[in-house]
Amino acid sequence: MSELSPAATAVLNAYMNNCGWLDGPFEKDYRCAAAVLRAAADQVVPARLESYGIRYELLRIADELEAQ
Numbered sequence: 237m238s239e240l241s242p243a244a245t246a247v248l249n250a251y252m253n254n255c256g257w258l259d260g261p262f263e264k265d266y267r268c269a270a271a272v273l274r275a276a277a278d279q280v281v282p283a284r285l286e287s288y289g290i291r292y293e294l295l296r297i298a299d300e301l302e303a304q
Contacts, residue, residue, distance in 0.1 A: 243293075244300045247273060263304070270298040 240248065251269040252261055277294035 238304070240304070241297070241300060244297050247297055248301065261304075266301045266304040270301040273298040273301070 248261060248266070248269050251272065252265060255265070255268075273294045277291045277298070280290055280294070
């Protein structure tokens with residue numbers, strides 16, 4: 237497992253702080269946090285829009301979490 241970027245760490249910590257740190261993050265936790273980011277990206281910047289800056293960053297973090 238590789239070290240997460242500060243952005244991905246912040247997202248995972250926010251997720252785990254609200255869902256509980258039992259034995260640490262598991263594969264399911266990474267996938268769940270990534271799914272939340274993907275849903276947020278769709279709400280903040282729909283895929284059909286030309287401006288992808290925020291959407292790109294949210295999806296990049298989601299990709300990183302899913303790679304764990």
